[in-house]
Amino acid sequence: MxxxxxxxxxxxxxxxxxxxxxxxxxxxxxxxxxxxxxxxxxxxxxxxxxxxxxxxxxxxxxxxxxxxxxxxxxxxxxxxxxxxxxxxxxxxxxKSLSPAQAAEVYDIRLLLEVEALRLTMAELTDERVARLRELGKAADRQQEGADFVDARTEFYSELYDAANRPVLWEMIEQLRLKVGRYVLGWRLVGDAEHSHTHEQLIEAVASRDVERAVGVLRDHLVGVREAVLELLEAEAADAGGPAPRVRSPR
Structure with missing residues (x-):
């Protein structure tokens, strides 16, 4: 069974x-x-x-x-x-998530979030940078539970300009929820998460260097992706057999 x-x-x-x-x-x-x-x-x-x-x-x-x-x-x-x-x-x-499904979620997230960040960078204001600094500090102070989830959601909704791009934000948020239990709630990929602070991304955004900011975001998503896949593969093995390794495209 x-x-x-x-x-x-x-x-x-x-x-x-x-x-x-x-x-x-x-x-x-x-x-x-x-x-x-x-x-x-x-x-x-x-x-x-x-x-x-x-x-x-x-x-x-x-x-x-x-x-x-x-x-x-x-x-x-x-x-x-x-x-x-x-x-x-x-x-x-x-709902359970297979390693292949998680890999697909992160592949799509990379496409959407990189595009959302590029759009933000094209219209960046000093006011938005200041707001991101404020939200980033609040998010980094939270460590777990609903407050952590809410703080990160507020930060990224500002970063991706959810108010002016509600359809794009809704697609991103739906994908984030699919893997949220492994990253936002359980914190079982803590090493990948704690190595990334919002300050690092904010400084890259504030520099107005689009490729630098995209690189920070991409490295973060790929790193968390790998940690989530390791977790899911371990769960699959415990449930009755090793799952095939899903490699991350670089």
Missing amino acids: SAQNAAPSVGDGGAAALQQLAGRHATGYRSVGVMVYDILKDAILSGALLPGQKLRQETLAELIGVSRLPVRSALIQLEADGLVEFHERRGAVV
């Missing part, structure tokens, strides 16, 4: 983490549905809910303290985000 066919449901550790997240998200929301979505997304990105884990709506509703309807709606939205998948017989599970 494959690891996915034997997908576990929410265990004691996941249950405790969900309840803790529910307590943190208990106030300040315009709707129960948005709150439930944020709780479940944080649980997946933090590793409280693992790839392949079965997501029983009634169990999740009880742990969070809501009815099943907002849970169902949140799971459908998370499916659109690429974090959850539905199976006809087993219901919703946390």
